Amino acid sequence: MTTTVLRRVNYLNVKYGVASWLLTKDHKRIGILYLIVVAIAFLLGGIFAAAVRIELTTPQGDFVSADTYNALFTMHGVAMVFFVLIPAVPAILGNFAMPLMIGAKDVAFPKINLLSWYVFVIGFVFTLAAMVLGGVDTGWTFYTPYSSVYSSSHVLLTGIGVFIAGFSSILTGLNFAVTIHRMRAPGMTWFRLPLFVWALYATALVQILGTPVIAITILMLAVERGLGFGIFDPRLGGDPVLFQHLFWFYSHPAVYIMILPPMGVISEVIACFSRKSVFGYSFVAFSSLAIAVFGFLVWAHHLFVAGISPYSAMIFSFLSFAVAIPSAVKTFNWTATLYRGAIWWRAPILWVFGFLGLFLIGGLTGLFLASLGLDVHLHDTYFVVAHFHYIMVGGAIMGFFAGLHYWWPKMTGKMFSNSMATLAALLVFVGFNLTFFPQFILGYLGMPRRYHVYSPEFQVLNVLSSAGASILGVGYTLVACYLLHSLWKGEAAGANPWRATGLEWKTESPPIPENFAETPIVNEGAYEYSKREVKVA
């Protein structure tokens, strides 16, 4: 390339126009495409959540009708679980960063990668259509026989949307697994892989093996609802609890699709900002695989009061305690990584500190629910709502934001305001705790979830929760503001603004379309901060 080119070519400016985006096979652009759709879903899900929290500020049902309320929390769950949490880290950050991190030009199947985005969008459009036409009111769990026979809302349309979006997840998982096996740069051995890549690999296994089960389950639901075949409805000779087994056989592992990739992000960011190798690299790597495998064996802990035998409940309780151990191991290793580091307080690691606090509470309260004797009382109360929001929002979304801040300069070539990002992390952390901590207390007091109208003694805690949610909303809005602002006004980031190791930081920001001018050759581990001077860009 001649030096007369004034503007350096990168993946963003190499071509312009809508068609250049909609027909792109560049993993980096596809990551951005996912970011746009997921951001829309997050906004929608957030609006639904806001309406729910407004309704719950008073014990009476005075803001919306009961049916509207039921549709609101259902659509909040559907939008957030299937269109935000599952794709957020793998499809946005994974797509953008993973091929760069292993020194590849792209994923193994670039066209399939674009196809998965289209499949995802089609699924989202079906679900949106269901929402626009009046929504769905079954809860995101679609429990039968309510969903298959009794609900008069748009169950089928939503189901089709989720069904289709599932294939996007399968294709992404497949693509990533093959990419990680086949596309690593010379010298990039398995134990030199960044831990984010390990986490994506473990996630890919769950996506490939688990997602077909939810597809089958939704199909059976559709067959019963549409054609009247008895599968789940006892009036037709079916078994409603069978649905729960099938649903959670996917949806519990799906929790690990949501949390494993953010865990990978945490490892990257902690290593970078404490200038150290991740403590116990191989233990962190294998704990991801352990979580992926054990994650398939705990589904019936959602059914402890659903009439399963007490002995099988006992086994599932045991396995649920067992799956907590690899997460504990990760947490201890991250903590130990900070020990004697040189910790550079920049926005990404502040989000990680937030993650650690919230994920810790989320994980530890999981032990309450794994305990049979406590779960009988806590099941289907606000304790469960608080627990999984600590994992999914406190864990997965905080981790996503840590990663988004970490790779944002690489994605856009621009720096955001560090002080704004610090303020946002603080707002989100405080707002989150104020929203969800009171819900643990509400749960132990016995307030059931999915209640439109509630007993007046629960009001004070609910008002606290709604107040927290508004702080949380301000925090998220602030993130959107300064990140968008940085696109116009942000300073140029340079190739390596965080002075990180890792191949993605060796190419320009934003990266050139083919990622690397020449294929990098790797001759050391992922986090060798201590071995050399880290070059400033």
Place this chain on the structure above:
Amino acid sequence: MLSGIPLFPEQASTLAPKVDNLYFFVTAVTAFFALLVVVLVTIFAIKYRDRTGEKVGSPIHGSIPLEIGWTIIPFFVAMVIFAWSTIVFFHIVRAPDQALEIYSTGKRWMWRFQHLEGQSEINELHVPLGLPVKVVFTSEDVLHSLYIPAFRVKADAIPGRYSSIWFTPTKAGEHHLFCAEYCGTKHSGMIGKVVVMEPNDYQAWLSGGDLSMSARGEQLFQQLGCVSCHLNNGSGRGPSLAGKYGTQETLANGTTVAVDDRYIRESILTPQMKLVVGYQPLMPTFQGLVNEEGVMSLIEYIKSLPSTGRPAATTQAGAAVQGAAPALAPADGGPR
């Protein structure tokens, strides 16, 4: 201000302190681990802060003893919680034999309770103080869940199955009763109260009812024509039911089945499923002819049959057909 916020639910059953003690223990253990990590992260983040961003950390890569330690110690702690909670759980699910039985059905959006002596009530459950009570229930439509927070008990009501909860109330007065499994529009209105009464008051309250459940069951047994085949002397086209409850029955396929609530319900609604050996598959289904409460009454009647002849308790009830009307309310024609 703070005094207005409840932080802890009332303990109103013998189970509640058992559950709460476990809860305090798990809270203490998890708080310890949470604090440990939070304190360490805070100390490290401050102590090793580098404002320049240019230093590098110490070359520490890991420690096998530490890894083993923080794998095994949490595992053992988890196993202690597992063992304790499992013991509490088996206590929660195993009702004592002498427990007083009350039947219930959940349907959108109400709970109906049926006492053996004949009292029935909606969204209210009267129980005696200090005596073990077992509530056996099912659902007429979608999933529900019978939840009494003050007693720390809950179980899902599942159409086509019987579930149960049991408790011994320790506090007289009224307690919340909630539906905990989402069931549609008025899920949050499917609530009621448990009224715990002194045993004497409870007895007085019970006597306000009409026919006992087994008497209603006997009426149904005659009205539905069960009596024409299930002769007590065993000479009918169907097997005699006298004294069968709680025994083992041999089926046509050679297996045996325990004659319990579930088997009786199944035999009424899907009679061909588990045919008793030596009998022809002649019995029609009674699905749609008898509702869940009727089935429960029939079960009570069959339970009350001694191994020979008619039960003494129900002989006077046979003629009072009028009184059985509520139990005979036709089952829903279907949800759609």
